[in-house]
Amino acid sequence: MDQTAAAQDELAFLAAYDASVYARPSVAVDVALLTVARGSLQTLLVQRAGQPQQGRWALPGGFVAIDESLDAAAARVLAAKAGLEDVFSEQLYTFGEPGRDPRTRVISVVYFALVEPGRLERAVEARGDRQLALATLEVAANGRVRGVRAVGPGGAELPLAFDHAAILATAVERVRGKLDYAPIGFELLPGAFTLLELRRVHEAVLGRPLNKDSFRRKVIDRGLVEPTGDRATGLGHRPPELYRFARPAEADR
Amino acid sequence: MDQTAAAQDELAFLAAYDASVYARPSVAVDVALLTVARGSLQTLLVQRAGQPQQGRWALPGGFVAIDESLDAAAARVLAAKAGLEDVFSEQLYTFGEPGRDPRTRVISVVYFALVEPGRLERAVEARGDRQLALATLEVAANGRVRGVRAVGPGGAELPLAFDHAAILATAVERVRGKLDYAPIGFELLPGAFTLLELRRVHEAVLGRPLNKDSFRRKVIDRGLVEPTGDRATGLGHRPPELYRFARPAEADR
DNA sequence: CCACTTAGATGCCTAATGCATTTATGCTCC
């Protein structure tokens, strides 16, 4: 039994070693950049200019440089494709099925990023790039996320390249999961906002309505937000208090 | 502004493209194989035979073959190093800091795996390998995981190689997080077990005591377990009911 | 056969949440 195990070990080691020496996969970073505008999740897509999958829409991405950290590569991609810097970004998952890119073996470390819609719209506009689109994500879900479709500004569906539909579904699941315990709206709203706006963001991310009063109580009782003292006027009704996100009191966390 | 942005884009693309063509990183898979025995988390470590970090202890790992999926690579590593097949395993995080391995750029896709302690102990014993150890994880935490130490069977600390201490800390955090909503104990216990055993597993993973009655109610009310009808005797007190994990009634999920 | 130990059920208290009600207040329309 010992000898058998040792032999197996040896064989497996050699198989893996040879493969790694003679053919290394390419490593890329893709970024699922999400925002919430007009009550729904949106994401930034880039239309593929060349083959394969020409004309289809892909997440912004790029190869990882040999001396560049993964986080830095994600930041670089965001700066290069969307002109955005200092964006909240976090590693999501690594996709590496052998056949996902027909050209060669590409292992893609995917990040998701969150940004306030105003910033993203301005950045896309400044770029004036026809191959750049801010697409609305239609999420099919019953409990878990079943799939996503991307719909362009004109209302037409944008066909997604490679396995990017699966990647976006994973990103939506992660953002939904984080919403329960992390102050994510932080990244998706300007400095001051009303509780209604915050709730609308949460509802758009979760894809379901939330109870107004429970939401208010939770968010205030947990000290996630604090009033600025100002109110938003010109709305045609009682002006709501404006809030800002409170730096969490990191007492015992 | 358009031209500037386009030029930036072009430059960034070329920089990334050149780098990827001329030097590709190596891609490895490491596995944090966790179990719970004697009331604490344990993990399987391999002592490094060669330089660098000779004599230090590392997670079992290996390079990803060019036509092999990441999941398959993780399964292969587990089979080769621990002789284990059909183990619960899930992708954890990808570690890719440029300096983490002094030899060359290695990007490591890390999986965590859970296995019943009996199986793991038998597998390690069958191998009879001096360079293989089942180490106890000492987790420093106050709310979040602050760090981990690995302690060998003899009670001596096993110094960890590379960034593997950080990797194990990430694995512990993930397992703790999953415990709240996923039936993880499933993978760490034999087919039949008492509620006390299940609670001890949860307590070991979380590193804190749990309320006995609340735990019982939650786990039964949510239908996570079902009684087998048998009882465990010979314990010196009232024999507890034996339970098995219930396949969740996937009604609306 | 009695003491010990853990199992397992029951009840109570508190906190969190959903839902309904009430009052506040600026805006728009006439």
Next chain:
DNA sequence: GGAGCATAAATGCATTAGGCATCTAAGTGG
């Protein structure tokens, strides 16, 4: 400029989940 409208924001109540204490059950081992 006043009435009505829409939403804000506070309050109260019912339900539920979880923490805690108590009580009884039932083998084991002296």
